[in-house]
Amino acid sequence: MFAKATTNLVSEIDAGGSLIAVLRLNDSDKLSPLALVIKRNRFWFWQRPKYLPTGFTLNDLLTGDQTIEPVVKVSDFLKYSGTFGDKKGGSLETGVGVANVALEGRSSSKLQSSFGSLRKEELDVRKLLQDSKDKRLDLEHDLMEQVRERRRRVCGLVKERVSTVQECVVCEEVEDSGTCSGLLSVLTPAKIKVSVKQSGNLEYDSNVSLTIPADTTLLYSIIELEVKTKGQYELCLLQDLEGGFESDSDSVDTVEKGELITVSMGTVHSHKGPLLTDLEGVHRQLSPLACETAGTRTALLQRLSELMEEQVARDHVEQALEDLCSGVTPDLGSLGEDLKAQVTSFLQLLPRADTTHTHTHTPLLTATHLLVSALDEMSDEALSALSALSCCSPLVLQALQQLVLKLASEGACSPIDPALAQEEVFQHVERLFAASAVNLIREAGTLKTGGGVLTGHLPLVMGIAVTGLAALGGSG
Template identity: 40%
Template sequence: MFATATRNFVEEVDPGGLLIPVRSPNDSLTLLTVVVRQKRFWFWQKPKHLPTDFTLNDILTGDTIAPDVIETDFIKYNGTYSDNIQGTMDANFIHSNMNMKGEESSKLQSSFGSLKKDEVDVRKLLQDSKNRVLDMSHCLIQQTRKNRQVFGIVKERIVTSQPCCVIEEMQQTGQCAGTLSLCGPKSPKVSLKDNGSLSKDSNVTMEIRTNTTLAYALIELEVKHDGRYELCLMSNTKGGFEVDSPGKEGLQGVTGASVLKNPEISRLRQEMDHLCGHFQLLATLPASAKSSLLQHITAVLEDRTSLSALQSMLDQMLLDKSADIADVPLAHKENIQAVLDVLVESEKGLAKTERSTTVLRAVHLVTSALDELTSDCLAALRVCCSADVLKIMELLVKCVSASGESPASGADLAVLTEDVLSNIEHLFASANVTLRRDSDAVRTEINHKPGNRPLIMCIALRGLYSLAH
């Protein structure tokens, strides 16, 4: 709930910028707090930042640094995010019929009020850092260096200036009615009727104290053999330890650590072709396994915190580390457990060396892409997760990564409801892709901007389609 609120906040005030949302109110970040940037599995994933209990002064030798702090008013922020999903199903059989209706609505209100920004005077920090040396024997440096991770220090933070709150309201209602009739030549006609309803409401308020950090920005450190360090002042300059070669420092990914900048169609097609084995593996799963994965992954999309929890569990499984389901938020614990059960069953009988092409890695690929989407994109995607709509979006994905003209026709899009169509257009627009309908043809146009948004969207949509057909 707090993590969702801060992530929404950053997406609104600094999209694609340097601000990093705080995941927990327990993260008591101050200026010069040391934060570790952790490697991810796919090169297009945003790095995971892990705040530590140490500051720069804790790992320095000699005198401490007393930074000059600039405090300014930032903005006044109050945000409300709401979703509303409705569904009906009617089934008629020879001797029975069934009618089901469901509706779910949720609202997250973040009333942060007036916020302020604390910022280190970088020029003075640069001066104070000249000829300073880190204590290379410090346990934090030893552990970070061993795992080839990267140090950063907090240079600015956005904090609350007054007590405030985050309010989450959820309402779920459902109705089920059915009739069963039995009759035979030697028995009287029997008719059974059943009606049922389900209603669930929740209203949670989280009070946030003054001076709570909501988001922060980092300066990474480039550390030399002898402990001397330099501040990486440019946003495109990455830190690391001198003992790491460029090859080792690179992130794990499907084709290395390079970042797609202004990706061309040919490069996008190359990446998707490289990943096709993962999608084929998902498509060849037993129907029951595919149905279960699609159902429960789609349900997890309703809650950003639960999606991130599922992603964290899959990270641990890929690293052969134990992950405790007890730490998962209650909202979708059953859905996450169901996904894990399918994956555990698929891993049986496989050696560790065979796991590069397993269902676990394929599902991890898809959920990694989903976790990179913004909250409004996840809301739009949930409306589009039926098999028929996913089929049309898969055709549009082929359009994006191929010639630019889709096998889907204008007639295909015309049969969609206005709500679904507007969500599809929003989903593609958020990935810097414009859809154009010209009579009987549909064309796509990639708006070349820095980042990997078209690739991430294509992976997410093709992965869900692989489970739906």
């Protein structure tokens, strides 16, 4: 719930900007100005970076007795509020993104949703720049050694953070049933609502609630470091500059620094390339999935359907697969027993892939990593719709793949495949496309997109996921 609330806040106030949502409440106190955050650039060019708070500050990593006293400006940021509600047995006109959607349902709630007043703390970067002259990082510090050992890792410092001023409550309310017309076809199964506690009292009707204390970090931004071979460092002052380790600058790994691309699809594609061209490369990359036995494909499809609803396990499976594809043995020792068993059991589904050694990199391993990475990049709403479709017949998955290709090449598909035309199935298709930033329009037996031919990051991720699942669900 906390991650959904902070992610929604970023999308409302700084979509495409530099602010990063705090995804775990436990990380909040690790994000004071000058705190060290590791940016993990990803394996595939279309993956967004992940940010890992460390609990260390810049001063913890400086050599000798050197320290830097940060100068921080504190100011009021904004007041975030809104009203949410629906009426029992009635309807409500509300907004979802840029679209208006008519809702009907049997549940009833009305709640003033608000984080209240938010405070911003901003580091004086000019002062930090002056204080950083002649300072050096201890490259023999355990954390620095571990970061340098792992590829595609960049060190960053928290330069600003946005936090709560007063206590507030995040509530998750599950809708029992409902229908929806317009851009979407069914109600989202859960709503995340946030409300400030006034005088210690709050009235709400919710299945689950989480109290967020005052002074909890919700959002932050970082300034990346370019670390020299002897420990000197430079601040990347421009937003389009990326940090890294100078010692890795000659690495053959093209995603170590700079523009993220992938060379494993046969030809190098920039992220600005045509979606259809990328999907054709994706189809070749995922083809090993279709060559496995029916038993292996069924087991993988079942486990992937479960991972769509298990974010933590999905994250660790994706990381283990990335390690194997990068020639690194996965480190599962820090995982709890249940989580370790989940990751291990998934890896054991991959025949001829000895996941205890790094020299047995197989096309199946790469294909599985590509598919899991796409699933890990999708929103909860998109995964919910895709999970429902993956439980349908193989014909549905094959028809869905063809629909994506048609929309990517022509922007329209006619006639609608009978496997997708069933009302219950089509509702999930609409949900999937809407959650992937595609306005799907159905007119006289034709499906087309509101913006013409499919383009962009989210449609590509959806296309990868659909292609991979269709390969597993095929009869080959």
